[in-house]
Amino acid sequence: MRFTLLKKKNANPLNGPKRFPVFHLVAAGTVAGIVGIAALLPDDSSPDDATYSVTSTPQLSSSTTQLPLTKTDPIAELAQTMEIPASEPTEQQKLDEADWIKLKVGKGDTISGMFQKAGLPARIAIAVANAAKARNGGKAFNRIYPGESLQFLIRDNKLAKARHIHNRLRSTEITRTATGYELDKLERKPDIELRYAEAVINNSMFLAGERAGLSNRTIMSMASIFGWDIDFAMDIKKGDRFNVLYEEKYLDGKKMGVGEIVAAEFTNRGKAFTALRYTDQDGSTSYYTPDGRSMRKAFLRTPVDFARISSRFNMQRKHPVLNRIRAHKGVDYAASTGTPIRAAGDGKIIHRGRKGGYGKVVILQHGNGIRTLYAHMNTFRSKQKKGGKVKQGQIIGYVGSTGMVTGPHLHYEFQVNGVHRNPLKVKLPDAAPIAKAERKRFAEFASIVLTQLRGQNGVQLAQVDKKTDTLTQ
Ligand SMILES: [Zn+2]
Missing domain, CATH: 3.10.450.350 (Nuclear Transport Factor 2; Chain: A,)
Incomplete structure (x- = not known):
């Protein structure tokens, strides 16, 4: 190294x-x-x-x-402009902070139990929980989880403030007022x-x-x-x-x-x-x-994770079931039944159902005359239908062994204007570039960030890809 x-x-x-x-x-x-x-x-x-x-x-x-x-x-x-000035806590604030009773939520702790530990009766716990709920405090003071904490400030034997610390960034504070309780959600930004x-x-x-x-x-x-x-x-x-x-x-x-x-x-x-x-x-x-x-790219090269290629694109393949020469116009990915299959690119579902030897199959229509096909599915992704749109990477079904197969796998095809192309070799188009209306803004942004990236050590990359030069000249 x-x-x-x-x-x-x-x-x-x-x-x-x-x-x-x-x-x-x-x-x-x-x-x-x-x-x-x-x-x-x-x-x-x-x-x-x-x-x-x-x-x-x-x-x-x-x-x-x-x-x-x-x-x-x-x-x-x-x-x-974004810096929040750190103000020193006042003497009074420091004093107050020391008065807080701070309790960590452990396994099996209940909200009223925590209030009791702080010397507060169950009816106060209920009042606080109700007030929090009523003021749209979400789960604050209503549900607690180990690792969180509850904090109480008691003045004149009365609960003056309570905090539900959800995590290091988020807490809810409740303050008793003359008329009831006031709720503040406190959010910290790293x-x-x-x-x-x-x-x-x-x-x-x-x-x-x-x-x-x-x-x-x-x-x-x-x-x-x-x-x-x-x-x-x-x-x-x-x-x-x-x-x-x-x-x-x-x-x-x-x-x-x-x-x-x-x-x-x-x-x-x-x-x-x-x-x-x-x-x-x-x-x-x-x-x-x-x-x-x-x-x-506009398309994923491999529409299924955790799979191995079990059969390649081959126009002269001997079919494992038919046992005779029959072109294999796709790639097979062996994977266990139920493995998610993803849409290779943004597109529209033009077929979703059984189709002969393909078994359960989904066909997607993309732009530029490109279609992708996913065969032998065990099940389709629920809540999708023919005519519906899918996004790249979105799950459309699950690996199975429907149709004419010897074991569970995804058979994947990539067609351009009706012609089958080898999914492993076809040149995939890029996803959409920076929009025209964004170009100027992007160029200025890129110039700054590149300066930061490359200026760190005066890195002079000997063979910078041509495309990276355009904005740095
Ligand atoms: Zn196949």
């Missing part, structure tokens, strides 16, 4: 991914291009509507130019910090990812983002490498977990693939190449 491009004097690969603030931009020439990004970045589309925080960073390298934090730095501006990691693969992508400090989740995400272009089981070669910009979530300075991959570059056998996570103005998020093409 070797780590690459660690030019930073103080960068230690064993410390995992290095931290850097979101506003850390390295090349002075990029500033002009990024003005206005505050308006571009989605302000409410990240999964947790997270606060982007700014942290101070050590000077990473003498060869790195650190830009001063100025008004023209839109990411910094964004970070500032701070999001961007992290950068890179590695050269020696034997496995997984090991390289782990050594670079990536979580399993991030490694898996990377595999799924690039999985359309790279077969991670077959194509990975020693010397392949990746660099990735991803989110980490923090609460009170403590790491809570990882978020999404913001951008990543994977060089497989000398060819670089780059993916940027973009949320459009309608709020839909996907990964795109820097020139706005979708990282996804």
Whole structure:
């Protein structure tokens, strides 16, 4: 295992991914291009509507130019406007906090039992539960689960406030007033910090990812983002490498977990693939190449998970049941009965029923004269019907052995204008690119993110895919 491009004097690969603030931009020439990004970045589309925080960073390298934090730095501006100033608790608040009775919910605990432990009679528990229910508090004070906690503030022998802490991010607080109870739902947002990691693969992508400090989740995400272009089981070669910009979530300075991959570059056998996570103005998020093409194909290569190919596309095959030469115009995937079968692409169900030797079969009509067929199903997915629309990846049925078969498998066909094509080899069209109306916004976004991704270490990828060059020139 070797780590690459660690030019930073103080960068230690064993410390995992290095931290850097979101506003850390390295090349002075990029500033002009990024003005206005505050308006571009989605302000409410990240999964947790997270606060982007700014942290101070050590000077990473003498060869790195650190830009001063100025008004023209839109990411910094964004970070500032989104930062909630941390106010010191007042003396009174500190005192109050010490007065709270804090009880963890254990197995078998009941709500009234918890109130009793706090010295409160069952009728108060009932009143609070009813008040919470009436004020649309959901399950607060009505259902408790081990690992949650209930907290009580008692003043003058009366319940003044109670909190139901659901988890680290969510709690419900009830306050007694002159007229009854007031309910507040408290939601905390984790701070999001961007992290950068890179590695050269020696034997496995997984090991390289782990050594670079990536979580399993991030490694898996990377595999799924690039999985359309790279077969991670077959194509990975020693010397392949990746660099990735991803989110980490923090609460009170403590790491809570990882978020999404913001951008990543994977060089497989000398060819670089780059993916940027973009949320459009309608709020839909996907990964795109820097020139706005979708990282996804319009079709899944394999419509069933956890399957092995048991028979390939072959115009000269001896049929296992008929025992004579008969073209096999599809691919068979052996899988256990009940394994979900997914729609290879967005489309319309044009057939759903029995069809001779195919047994139970679904045929989908897609755009551009493409049809896909899924045969020998055990059962169809419920609540779908002929004429209905399905999305790529949506389950349409389950593997079985209906029709003329020797064992449970999916027989999958791919037809273009009525001609059978080999599903394993046919060139799959890309999913929809960035819409015309989004192009300018996307280009500005891509320019910033690429600067962040590539500027981290001055990575100069020797053989950057042509398509990735267009926006960085
Ligand atoms: Zn078959």
